[in-house]
Structure formats: structure tokens, C-alpha cells
Amino acid sequence: MSFQVEGKVAVVTGGSSGIGLAAVEILVAEGAKVAWCGRDEQRLAESKLYILEKYPHANVFTQSCNVLNQAEVDTFAQAVTQHLGNVDMLINNAGQGRVSNFDNTQDEDWMKEIELKYFSVLHPIRAFLDNLKVSAIGSVTNVNSLLALQPEPHMIATSAARAALLNLTHSLSHEFMQYGIRVNSILLGMVESAQWKRRYENRSDLNQSWEEWIGNIAKKRGIPMQRLGKPDEPAHALVFLASPLASYTTGTALDVSGGFNKHI
Numbered sequence: 001m002s003f004q005v006e007g008k009v010a011v012v013t014g015g016s017s018g019i020g021l022a023a024v025e026i027l028v029a030e031g032a033k034v035a036w037c038g039r040d041e042q043r044l045a046e047s048k049l050y051i052l053e054k055y056p057h058a059n060v061f062t063q064s065c066n067v068l069n070q071a072e073v074d075t076f077a078q079a080v081t082q083h084l085g086n087v088d089m090l091i092n093n094a095g096q097g098r099v100s101n102f103d104n105t106q107d108e109d110w111m112k113e114i115e116l117k118y119f120s121v122l123h124p125i126r127a128f129l130d131n132l133k134v135s136a137i138g139s140v141t142n143v144n145s146l147l148a149l150q151p152e153p154h155m156i157a158t159s160a161a162r163a164a165l166l167n168l169t170h171s172l173s174h175e176f177m178q179y180g181i182r183v184n185s186i187l188l189g190m191v192e193s194a195q196w197k198r199r200y201e202n203r204s205d206l207n208q209s210w211e212e213w214i215g216n217i218a219k220k221r222g223i224p225m226q227r228l229g230k231p232d233e234p235a236h237a238l239v240f241l242a243s244p245l246a247s248y249t250t251g252t253a254l255d256v257s258g259g260f261n262k263h264i
């Protein structure tokens with residue numbers, strides 16, 4: 001069964017790496033026109049090259065953009081519609097987590113975390129809302145974390161900000177029903193990506209290979225599936241929720257955590 005997104009226009013924020021890039025690839029493979037952004041020009045150019053080498057006929061657009069800057073997001077949005085047409089699906093994926101507990105989280109860190117989790121979603125929604133309103137299949141899909149429901153003391157600020165994003169996503173799903181726009185999110189456990197590669201670079205035991213290191217994390221954390229997720233696993237969930245296949249689903253949060261969720 002296809003995702004029914006052929007010829008539709010999708011935007012993926014933070015599409016230059018990890019889960020975002022995996023979502024871009026699935027959408028392109030399904031025949032969607034896809035735009036994505038990231039801040040780092042080189043990473044963005046490399047991701048575009050990767051996609052076009054695999055899918056030479058893909059209709060894609062990339063532009064460097066910091067989602068925390070509304071003016072940059074507006075410029076990106078204008079360029080996207082000029083190049084690809086009216087946007088049907090917005091996937092808010094850009095971001096990262098903060099590892100810190102109460103003791104070593106300063107006011108500035110709290111503010112940064114709240115800014116990232118709120119505005120990485122609010123700015124793109126503002127910029128693309130008029131497009132989504134006139135789309136026949138308009139959808140917003142936010143990447144969120146299981147931390148929203150299952151906080152971890154060593155990620156105190158991220159957990160609290162993720163809970164707020166879950167709440168915000170639900171409110172938006174109700175407000176946007178009048179426009180026919182569905183709003184959903186996914187709740188991630190731990191997924192192999194550039195974030196984890198960066199943490200691996202700073203590992204204490206330099207003799208550990210990547211496989212050993214992530215295998216140990218899965219074991220230590222007690223992930224029931226005994227492994228971290230691969231980027232295409234949450235990406236498939238994202239594309240499903242963004243697509244018309246999920247046409248009767250809004251205001252929901254889909255767990256993609258390898259069974260790490262402890263709530264009913």
C-alpha cells in the first residue's frame with residue numbers, strides 16, 4: 001500500500017540528518033515533492049546530493065534556515081511555495097535534546113530548551129498555515145519524545161519542554177480542525193542518529209565500537225527490544241501520520257520507542 005502522497009508537497013524541518021533525512025527519503029521514494037531545511041549549509045548540500053544521487057528525478061528544494069528565527073522561516077516558506085507549490089504536509093522535526101539535571105541546568109539553559117521545543121514548531125506552523133488551510137490533505141506532524149510522558153531526571157529540561165509540546169500539539173489539533181488540518185506527533189525513544197553519534201564521540205571508553213556502545217546503552221536502559229531504533233523506523237511513522245492514510249487521526253501521539261513506554 002502506498003502512502004498516497006505522490007505529487008503532494010511536504011516540508012521537513014531538520015531534514016539534513018537522521019530521522020528528518022530518513023523521512024525526506026521515504027517521501028521522495030513515494031513521489032512527493034519535498035523541501036527541507038537545516039542550519040548547516042554543508043550538511044544540507046550533502047543531504048540533497050545523497051537524495052538526488054539515489055532519486056535523480058526527485059522534485060526537491062533545500063534552503064538553510066534556523067527554525068528559531070521567524071523571518072528566516074518565512075523566507076524559506078516563500079521559496080518553497082515558489083519552487084514546489086502549495087504545501088500539504090509539514091513535518092516539524094528540527095531539534096535536539098539536552099542532557100542535564102536540576103543541579104547543572106542554568107536559567108539560560110531552561111530558556112533555550114523551552115524556546116527550541118516551542119518555537120521550532122510555532123514558527124513553521126505560522127509560516128505554512130495559509131498553505132495548509134487550502135490543501136485538501138493538510139497536516140502537521142511534530143517529532144516529540146517519550147520524555148513528554150515518561151520524564152528522565154538526567155534530561156530534566158528536555159522532559160518538561162517535551163511535555164509542553166505534547167500539550168500544545170493537542171490544542172493545535174482542536175483549533176485546526178476547522179481548517180481540515182490534522183495535527184499529530186510521534187513519541188520517540190532512543191534512535192540512532194547524529195545526536196547519538198556526537199555523544200559517542202565523547203564516550204569515556206575510547207576502545208568501544210559504535211555497535212558495542214549503542215548495544216550497551218540499550219541494555220543499561222532496559223529497552224525491551226534490546227536495541228536503539230533506526231532513523232527510518234520513526235520516519236515511517238511520521239510519513240504515515242502526515243499522509244492521507246491517517247485521514248481520520250488527529251490529536252494523537254504515536255509511540256515509537258521499542259517498547260520503552262511504561263504507561264498504559
Ligand code: NDP
Nearest residue numbers: 014016018019038039040066067094095096190191193194
Ligand atoms: P540529528 O542531529 O541527526 O538531526 C537533527 C536535524 O535538525 C539536523 O538536520 C539539524 O541540522 C536540524 N536542526 C537542529 N536545530 C535546528 C534549527 N534550530 N533550525 C533548523 N534545523 C535544525 O538528530 P535526530 O534525527 O535524532 O533528531 C530529530 C528530532 O528527533 C529532534 O527534534 C530530536 O530532538 C528528536 N529526538 C531524537 C531522539 C533520538 O534518540 N535520536 C530522541 C527523542 C527526540 P543543523 O544542525 O544543520 O541545523
